[in-house]
Amino acid sequence: MTRRLLLSYLGLALLVLAGLEIPLGWIYARGETARFSQSAERDASMLAELAEEDIEEGKTSELPALVGEYAAESGSRVIVVDRTGIVLADSAYSADAADSADAADSAGADAADAVGTAGAAAHRPGTDLSREPDIAAALRNRTTVTIRTDADGGEVLSATLPGSSGTTVRGALRLTYPMTVVTDRVHRIWLALALAGACVLAVVALVAFTLARWITRPLRTLERATAQLADGHLAHPPDATTGPPELRRLASSFTRTATRLQHLLKAQHAFASEASHQLKTPLTALRLRLENFEPYLDPRAHASLDETIDEVERLGRMVQGLLALARLENTATTAEPVDLDAVLAERVTMWEPLAAEQYVALAVTGAPPGPVWAIPGALEQIIDNLVANALRVSPPGSTLTLHRTPGAELHVIDQGPGMTETDRERAFDRFWRASDSPHDGTGLGLPIVRHLVHASGGDVTLRPAPGTGLDAAVRLRPVDAGRAPGAKGPLRAARAPAR
Numbered sequence: 001m002t003r004r005l006l007l008s009y010l011g012l013a014l015l016v017l018a019g020l021e022i023p024l025g026w027i028y029a030r031g032e033t034a035r036f037s038q039s040a041e042r043d044a045s046m047l048a049e050l051a052e053e054d055i056e057e058g059k060t061s062e063l064p065a066l067v068g069e070y071a072a073e074s075g076s077r078v079i080v081v082d083r084t085g086i087v088l089a090d091s092a093y094s095a096d097a098a099d100s101a102d103a104a105d106s107a108g109a110d111a112a113d114a115v116g117t118a119g120a121a122a123h124r125p126g127t128d129l130s131r132e133p134d135i136a137a138a139l140r141n142r143t144t145v146t147i148r149t150d151a152d153g154g155e156v157l158s159a160t161l162p163g164s165s166g167t168t169v170r171g172a173l174r175l176t177y178p179m180t181v182v183t184d185r186v187h188r189i190w191l192a193l194a195l196a197g198a199c200v201l202a203v204v205a206l207v208a209f210t211l212a213r214w215i216t217r218p219l220r221t222l223e224r225a226t227a228q229l230a231d232g233h234l235a236h237p238p239d240a241t242t243g244p245p246e247l248r249r250l251a252s253s254f255t256r257t258a259t260r261l262q263h264l265l266k267a268q269h270a271f272a273s274e275a276s277h278q279l280k281t282p283l284t285a286l287r288l289r290l291e292n293f294e295p296y297l298d299p300r301a302h303a304s305l306d307e308t309i310d311e312v313e314r315l316g317r318m319v320q321g322l323l324a325l326a327r328l329e330n331t332a333t334t335a336e337p338v339d340l341d342a343v344l345a346e347r348v349t350m351w352e353p354l355a356a357e358q359y360v361a362l363a364v365t366g367a368p369p370g371p372v373w374a375i376p377g378a379l380e381q382i383i384d385n386l387v388a389n390a391l392r393v394s395p396p397g398s399t400l401t402l403h404r405t406p407g408a409e410l411h412v413i414d415q416g417p418g419m420t421e422t423d424r425e426r427a428f429d430r431f432w433r434a435s436d437s438p439h440d441g442t443g444l445g446l447p448i449v450r451h452l453v454h455a456s457g458g459d460v461t462l463r464p465a466p467g468t469g470l471d472a473a474v475r476l477r478p479v480d481a482g483r484a485p486g487a488k489g490p491l492r493a494a495r496a497p498a499r
Contacts, residue, residue: 001212001216001219002209002212002213002216005208005211005212005215005216006205006208006209006212009204009205009208009211009212010201010204010205010208013200013201013204013208014201017197017200017201021193021194021196021197024193025186025189025190025193028186028189029186029189032182032185032186033182036157036177036181036182037145037157037159040076040145040157040159040175040177041143041145041159041161043070043074043076043159043175044159044160044161044173044174044175045161047066047067047070047078047173047175048161048162048163048172048173049163050066051063051066051067051080051088051163051171051173052163052164052165052170052171054066055082055088055163055170055171056165056170060082060088060089063080063088063089064089064091066089067079067080067089067090067091068089068091070091071091071092072091074177075177075178075181076091076175076176076177077090077091077092077175077176078090078091078173078174078175079091079123079129079173079174080163080171080172080173081129081130081135081139081171081172081173081174082170082171083139083169083170083171084128084130084139085128085129085130085131085132085135085136085139085172086125086126086127086128086129086130087123087124087125087126087127087128087129088125088171089125090122090123090124090125092122092123093122093123093124093125134146134158134160134174135160135172135174137160138160138161138162138169138172138173138174139162139169139172140162140169141162141164141167141169142162143159143160143161143162144158144159144160145157145158145159145160146158147179150176154178154179154180155178155179155183156176156177156178156179157176157177157178157179157182158174158175158176159174159175159176160172160173160174160175161173161175214242214243215243215244215247216243217239217242217243218238218239218240218242218243218244218247218248218250218251219243219247221236221238221239221251222238222247222250222251222254224236224238225237225238225254225255225258226254229258229261229262233262234255234258234259234262237251237254237255237258238251238254238255239251240252240255283312283315283316284316286312287309287312287313287316290305290308290309290312291309293305334375335373335374335375335455335456335457335477336373336374336375336376337371337372337373337479338371338372338373338374338376338378338379339370339371340368340369340370340371340372340379340404340408340410340476341368341369341370341404343379343380343383344364344379344383344402344404344410345364346380347380347383347384347387348362348364348402351384351387351391354391355391355400358391358394358396359396359397360391360394360396360397360398360399360400361398361399361400362387362399362400362402363399363400363401363402364401364402364403364404365401365402365403365404366403366404366405367404367405367406368404369404369405369406369407369408369409369410369478370408370478370479371478371479372408372456372458372476372477372478372479373456373457373458373476373477373478373479374452374456374458374476375452375455375456378452378453378455378456381448381449381452382449382452382453382460382474383402383410383412385445385446385448385449386412386445386449386472386474387400387402387412388445389445389446389472390412390413390414390416390470390472391414393414393416393417393470394414394415394416395415395416398414398415398416399415400412400413400414400415401413401414407475407478408458408475408476408477408478409473409474409475409476410473410474410476411471411472411473411474412471412472412474413465413469413470413471413472414465414469414470415465415467415468415469416468416469416470417468417469418464418465418468418469418470419462419464419470424462424463424470427446427462428446428447428449428450428460429447430444430447449472449474453474453476456476456477457476457477458474458475458476458477459474459475460472460473460474460475461473461475
């Protein structure tokens with residue numbers, strides 16, 4: 001949750017910064033371009049007036065010096081043409097000519113040849129530019145200010161103005177500046193905005209992380225306390241002294257609720273333990289008193305007495321089942337690795353004599369699934385309850401099969417009358433018994449099985465067996481090879497108290 005809060009704060013800050021800085025940078029870039037264009041047009045207008053005066057007075061020889069000086073100071077290029085579009089001066093040509101002349105002098109070559117070679121990229125005096133659109137427009141007394149691409153592929157700002165007095169045009173002047181002057185300035189402001197945004201995001205991240213940790217600290221302690229309560233004991237209550245007021249109140253409420261719940265569970269568990277002893281004694285005494293009545297009763301009442309004793313025994317088994325179920329529900333136990341094969345072999349050995357008395361054979365088939373996850377003592381009770389139910393309905397001469405399948409599944413398959421689909425759906429309800437079930441059943445065996453299987457992280461279902469009978473399928477979680485993470489102690493078979 002800390003990460004999600006931090007990302008949400010940063011996302012909001014980034015959205016606000018983008019909403020502020022992008023329009024600001026765009027407005028600044030347009031403003032810089034507009035200011036640069038106005039400055040270039042103003043300078044071009046001033047130079048055009050000076051050039052027009054020189055042309056009018058016939059001082060065209062002074063034009064190269066005028067445009068060369070301005071171009072050298074401003075880093076621009078200036079071209080002046082007469083009223084027919086013939087070049088009178090080009091600052092680029094003048095600079096190239098001077099450089100070429102110096103190079104020629106140092107090399108001992110003819111300066112004129114060097115000037116002609118170097119000035120190839122510039123316009124020599126006498127070159128006709130009247131067909132170029134901006135020059136033609138200026139000669140028609142119209143001003144042109146545009147951004148265009150030069151021969152080198154770079155963008156330049158071009159301002160072309162007429163040199164005129166009223167309606168009389170005596171020439172034109174073109175002033176060009178490379179746009180890198182503006183773009184470099186714009187890039188610097190974008191970089192400054194980006195750095196400022198990064199600094200703001202860093203500060204927001206620091207503040208947001210501190211705030212998120214402060215908000216989520218009670219939740220983290222509450223999560224740990226919830227896990228402890230789920231394991232059966234709240235050793236460290238959640239912190240109710242830090243964080244927002246709502247979370248502090250939630251932590252306090254949870255602590256009170258968990259404390260009360262622990263007291264109630266302890267009281268219920270104590271009641272189940274005490275009632276287990278208190279109920280056994282009167283039921284045992286009642287059975288003994290009923291058996292003592294037998295010599296004094298009329299022989300015709302013996303059948304009713306036997307039925308009454310059977311009901312008392314059934315009531316005793318029901319009480320034991322209820323107490324066992326209550327103890328299971330009140331006990332929070334962690335599943336541990338258990339050797340299913342060892343437990344199955346032990347329980348089969350225990351049940352074989354009773355099965356033999358009923359002329360029922362016990363058969364164990366399938367490949368050993370190996371260790372499984374189960375709460376201590378659960379496997380014995382699961383197998384005992386399923387086998388007891390199956391023996392109760394198995395006819396003499398039949399076979400009760402305990403089949404193991406890959407995936408840690410155990411099937412207890414009998415050859416009894418089976419159950420309808422409706423009965424299979426209700427079989428796990430407490431105290432429910434089928435109409436044709438034996439009279440001594442309590443309706444608690446399968447609910448206990450389901451509780452134990454679910455507590456162990458598995459599942460149990462009832463299916464029709466091939467032919468007749470019922471297939472009780474128990475699926476548990478297999479343990480990976482080696483020691484499982486979180487397992488306490490080595491693999492062992494769980495032990496259950498004697499039934």
